[in-house]
Amino acid sequence: MIQLxxxxxxxxxxxxxxxxxxxxxxxxxxxxxLSAIVTVRSLPGLLLLYAILLGLFFLSRIPLxxxxxxxxxxxxxxxxxxISGFQIFFILLVFVKxxxxxxxxxxxxxxxxxxxxxxxxxxxxxxxxxxxxxxTYRSIFILLSIFEDTQHALYLxxxxxxxxxxxxxxxxxxxxxxxxxxGMEGSERMYESMVIRGFKNKIYYRGE
Amino acid sequence: MSHIHLxxxxxxxxxxxxxxxxxxxxxxxxxxxxxxxxxxxxxxLLGMMAAAMVLGASVEIVPxxxxxxxxxxxxxxxxxxLIFLGTFVVNVILALFGHGGITVIGLNTLTLSIEGIxxxxxxxLFWKILRRLTPATFLATFLALLLSTFSMIGVVGxxxxxxxxxxxxxxxxxxxxxxxxxxxxxxxTRVAEKEVDLNRFMAIVIPLGFIGWVLxxxxxxxxxxxxxxxxxxxxxxxxxxx
Amino acid sequence: xxxxxxxxxxxxxxxxxxxxxxxxxxxxxFIVNRGERVSILGSNGCGKTxxxxxxxxxxxxxxxxxxxxxxxxxxxxxxxxxxxxVVMQDVDEQILGPTVYDDILFAxxxxxxxxxxxxxxxxxxxxxxxxxxxxxxxVHYLSGGxxxxxALAGALVMEPELLILDEPFTGLDPVSRRDLVRIxxxxxxxxxxxxxxxxxxxxxxSEVTDVLYLMHxxxxxxxxxxxxxxxxxxxxxxxxxxxxxxxxxxxxGLKKEGLDFGIxxxxxxxxxxxxxxxxxxx
Numbered sequence: 001m002i003q004l005x006x007x008x009x010x011x012x013x014x015x016x017x018x019x020x021x022x023x024x025x026x027x028x029x030x031x032x033x034l035s036a037i038v039t040v041r042s043l044p045g046l047l048l049l050y051a052i053l054l055g056l057f058f059l060s061r062i063p064l065x066x067x068x069x070x071x072x073x074x075x076x077x078x079x080x081x082x083i084s085g086f087q088i089f090f091i092l093l094v095f096v097k098x099x100x101x102x103x104x105x106x107x108x109x110x111x112x113x114x115x116x117x118x119x120x121x122x123x124x125x126x127x128x129x130x131x132x133x134x135x136t137y138r139s140i141f142i143l144l145s146i147f148e149d150t151q152h153a154l155y156l157x158x159x160x161x162x163x164x165x166x167x168x169x170x171x172x173x174x175x176x177x178x179x180x181x182x183g184m185e186g187s188e189r190m191y192e193s194m195v196i197r198g199f200k201n202k203i204y205y206r207g208e
Numbered sequence: 209m210s211h212i213h214l215x216x217x218x219x220x221x222x223x224x225x226x227x228x229x230x231x232x233x234x235x236x237x238x239x240x241x242x243x244x245x246x247x248x249x250x251x252x253l254l255g256m257m258a259a260a261m262v263l264g265a266s267v268e269i270v271p272x273x274x275x276x277x278x279x280x281x282x283x284x285x286x287x288x289x290l291i292f293l294g295t296f297v298v299n300v301i302l303a304l305f306g307h308g309g310i311t312v313i314g315l316n317t318l319t320l321s322i323e324g325i326x327x328x329x330x331x332x333l334f335w336k337i338l339r340r341l342t343p344a345t346f347l348a349t350f351l352a353l354l355l356s357t358f359s360m361i362g363v364v365g366x367x368x369x370x371x372x373x374x375x376x377x378x379x380x381x382x383x384x385x386x387x388x389x390x391x392x393x394x395x396x397t398r399v400a401e402k403e404v405d406l407n408r409f410m411a412i413v414i415p416l417g418f419i420g421w422v423l424x425x426x427x428x429x430x431x432x433x434x435x436x437x438x439x440x441x442x443x444x445x446x447x448x449x450x
Numbered sequence: 451x452x453x454x455x456x457x458x459x460x461x462x463x464x465x466x467x468x469x470x471x472x473x474x475x476x477x478x479x480f481i482v483n484r485g486e487r488v489s490i491l492g493s494n495g496c497g498k499t500x501x502x503x504x505x506x507x508x509x510x511x512x513x514x515x516x517x518x519x520x521x522x523x524x525x526x527x528x529x530x531x532x533x534x535x536v537v538m539q540d541v542d543e544q545i546l547g548p549t550v551y552d553d554i555l556f557a558x559x560x561x562x563x564x565x566x567x568x569x570x571x572x573x574x575x576x577x578x579x580x581x582x583x584x585x586x587x588x589v590h591y592l593s594g595g596x597x598x599x600x601a602l603a604g605a606l607v608m609e610p611e612l613l614i615l616d617e618p619f620t621g622l623d624p625v626s627r628r629d630l631v632r633i634x635x636x637x638x639x640x641x642x643x644x645x646x647x648x649x650x651x652x653x654x655x656s657e658v659t660d661v662l663y664l665m666h667x668x669x670x671x672x673x674x675x676x677x678x679x680x681x682x683x684x685x686x687x688x689x690x691x692x693x694x695x696x697x698x699x700x701x702x703g704l705k706k707e708g709l710d711f712g713i714x715x716x717x718x719x720x721x722x723x724x725x726x727x728x729x730x731x732x
Contacts, residue, residue, distance in 0.1 A: 101310070137301065137548075143256065177430070
């Protein structure tokens with residue numbers, strides 16, 4: 001989850017022209033990228049799109065650590081190799097489509113604070129769903145600090161050891177159990193705060 | 209991997225649009241079973257559990273791509289309607305991180321929510337029959353993930369003719385709805401049939417998936433036992449516990 | 451001169467926790483008059499937060515009586531909600547808005563205030579707490595001190611008459627603590643806002659308190675008075691798992707050695723006392 005922290009931080013602290021561009025235009029841009037991914041079957045065309053997205057990625061001075069996020073979906077794309085019987089064209093097409101999609105979306109999230117994205121989504125999604133998105137994103141950061149503390153504690157106390165995989169598995173599972181319980185308790189306190197502050201069904205985002 | 213995040217651009221248009229339609233319909237139906245006030249009241253809980261699922265997706269138990277799922281345990285704790293909404297939210301957020309496509313959020317939600325919903329149902333069933341936490345949790349998780357994996361295979365399988373087109377750049381447009389094989393050049397069709405082989409896909413996915421189902425089953429058991437030790441009321445097991 | 455209108459009254463309440471532990475917050479009646487700064491000192495787990503949650507209607511007593519602005523908060527909190535501002539112990543779960551500004555606007559917009567009015571209120575409270583510079587900051591990047599200020603801003607934006615704070619100084623560095631003390635005292639002086647706060651920092655009590663309650667055991671409210679009255683009773687404090695303030699300890703020690711400067715609670719009082727004695731001796 002360290003990449004999430006970098007991603008989020010990059011979105012809020014970045015100063016490139018892409019960071020300054022209106023979120024509306026970036027989402028529209030992403031919609032074009034998605035349309036291209038879905039409709040285009042020309043490998044050169046998709047490679048050009050990927051090159052453009054890569055160019056934007058590096059021009060926006062987004063931390064390189066985040067770049068690995070764009071490669072993760074390839075793990076699942078590899079499975080499509082087995083559908084195709086190792087057809088090179090098909091494999092390359094799938095890979096480039098996947099890379100365009102992941103690069104585009106990571107580029108969006110790395111240059112646009114999440115409240116801006118959710119706010120635009122709020123124009124056409126039900127308020128309850130958008131509120132759930134806001135609360136989830138907020139909760140990620142609350143739980144992340146708990147989880148990191150737990151991970152550090154486990155690490156310092158020998159909780160993760162390859163030579164003792166069963167013990168390590170128990171420790172990881174207990175860490176998640178701990179996280180879930182903390183999360184559930186935290187959610188009760190969160191709800192109390194919301195009610196005290198008059199919450200009905202919507203979290204408002206106004207921005208600056 | 210216990211489930212696969214479908215990417216953008218691979219599945220046919222009609223399939224991922226249907227995914228959205230079915231997901232929205234199902235979400236609407238399930239939310240009707242929950243009172244609006246209850247749903248609003250449980251939003252912070254949904255947020256926290258969805259956040260836990262997102263965090264789980266970041267922890268690799270076995271590199272590469274075997275990560276903790278938490279969908280089944282979340283389903284057990286949240287119940288069917290909330291877990292469906294939760295998986296929808298999780299998939300939107302994961303899609304924003306590049307884990308899974310945006311156009312396939314609907315389909316990813318449907319396959320992922322099968323784990324949560326059936327995890328809940330199987331858990332209740334096996335708990336009623338066995339009255340023992342470990343086997344009930346393990347079996348519920350194993351079966352829920354098995355169902356989810358096969359549903360994902362089914363979804364991928366529905367796009368077979370689309371993959372054939374992509375392989376041969378027939379350029380017939382993305383809106384073609386093809387469940388049945390088309391009549392075309394018999395030689396090309398025979399070649400295409402050999403190339404698109406779902407059995408080969410399944411031969412890889414199912415064994416890999418099996419490892420994931422067992423692993424996730426064990427982890428879910430350990431988590432449920434931990435929760436049972438500290439806060440047994442969360443599991444809503446009734447008076448008799450194991 | 452403090453108004454003697456009672457705005458909070460708690461009369462021997464019983465609460466049962468989910469694990470069946472019973473707590474009776476009894477002993478003295480818990481009373482807060484308008485304009486008063488009330489602090490509750492007590493050991494961990496004695497029921498301080500439980501008391502506050504009853505005042506907010508989050509918990510409803512099995513027996514006993516709770517009144518806030520004359521109403522039962524368990525049943526009618528919606529009627530008094532705008533008069534009460536709250537800062538919880540763990541502010542992370544209280545800060546809900548994506549940005550600082552959004553979080554401060556959370557309550558006004560929920561209550562249906564027009565955007566323009568909400569903006570005016572938010573800007574005023576940000577100015578007062580000096581947090582205009584972090585207005586657009588995403589909340590998970592706030593420091594501990596900033597989070598407390600933002601939570602306080604969210605609590606103050608509706609211009610409440612009563613502020614409830616659960617361990618507001620925990621986790622703050624000395625400068626942030628001093629800052630918060632100054633802000634709270636200014637609010638009390640200028641706007642007449644009453645406070646109820648729980649805290650562990652005995653050294654701060656005299657600076658932010660008109661009436662001090664001591665709680666021990668499981669909800670036993672056994673002492674009420676001005677801080678100087680209560681801190682004068684050293685033996686009693688130890689039985690509450692509390693230490694006396696550093697200054698009190700110092701001057702009590704000096705008194706034992708024959709140097710009687712009284713028992714001042716604040717540094718300025720101590721300076722005055724020493725100065726007076728010194729000039730007399732001269």
